[in-house]
Amino acid sequence: MFKAVSNNPSAESKDIRWFYDQYAPMLPGYINGIVQDHQKPEDHLVAILTSFVKDVVILQEKCRLNNWLQLRQYAQSKLTLFAAKDHQLKPHPSLNKGRLDLLDDLQKRIFCAIYYHGKSVSYLAAAIGCDESEIRNQLKLSIDKMRRTSGN
Amino acid sequence: MEINKIIESGLMETYVMGIATEEEVQQVLSLKKEYPAFKEALELLEYDMEVLAQSMSIEPPASTLSKIEHEISEIQRRNQALQTTFEPEYRQEKSNGESRQEKYIQVESESNQMRVNKAWKWVFIAVFVLGKVFLACAIYFYLENRQAKEQIKELKIELKQKIR
Known part of the structure; x- marks a missing residue:
């Protein structure tokens, strides 16, 4: 699809539309978890999707992840300025929580810090005051909890 | 396991x-x-x-897709413009290993105009200047030769007169 986007002008519009339909609604939810300003998510969405489609051929060669994970990491890297802010290890109150409500406080803090802000295991271990294996364990437990609700 | x-x-x-x-x-x-x-x-x-x-x-606002499509088409338009600018240079580099004949066939078939490599400009200038120098030399030596012939002719006449 990506090569078609860059090399085949006639297929381009259709492919962009397909990509947009698949991932555009997921991205504002994700951006909302990082960016505090409510006016900005649409601007970020346009900027991220545009540059993603533009840069994606290079990424496609390097990246081993599926489209959404690739796009999520790309968005996270583009929003580094916002993600790098010394956040309070608390999910943003206006966040569309969805399955996050299934998690206990600690799991929610760990999951959000990693998912939205890309915090490392070692950083979280130091910030929360526990060892790295506990952080890994809590991360796995929180993902498992949310996965179970979708039947997996 | x-x-x-x-x-x-x-x-x-x-x-x-x-x-x-x-x-x-x-x-x-x-x-x-x-x-x-x-x-x-x-x-x-x-x-x-x-x-x-x-x-x-x-759900993103309805206008988002058109904004993205507009941005992408703008980028592509800019890229195409850049590509058009760099195309002749690229062609020149690409055809370094190819014959000169191959390089110009397409141009001749497309129009009556002939595109010539810029390097030829200096060759043409050099040929023109050399042409002028040769022409000047030719005129100079022609005049010199004619003058020399006249002097010889006069000297011969003088010599004949002295012998008599």
């Missing part, structure tokens, strides 16, 4: 969350190649992460 332990270790989760170390990434990639069960579990986790993101999705 060993592989089940690895699947349960949380390695896959750190990988899909994008916080795995380079060593862990390499481990995941080799396990993915080696064990179909690991590959399957990883793909399922990636899919579930997508489903999870869908559950937290927010």
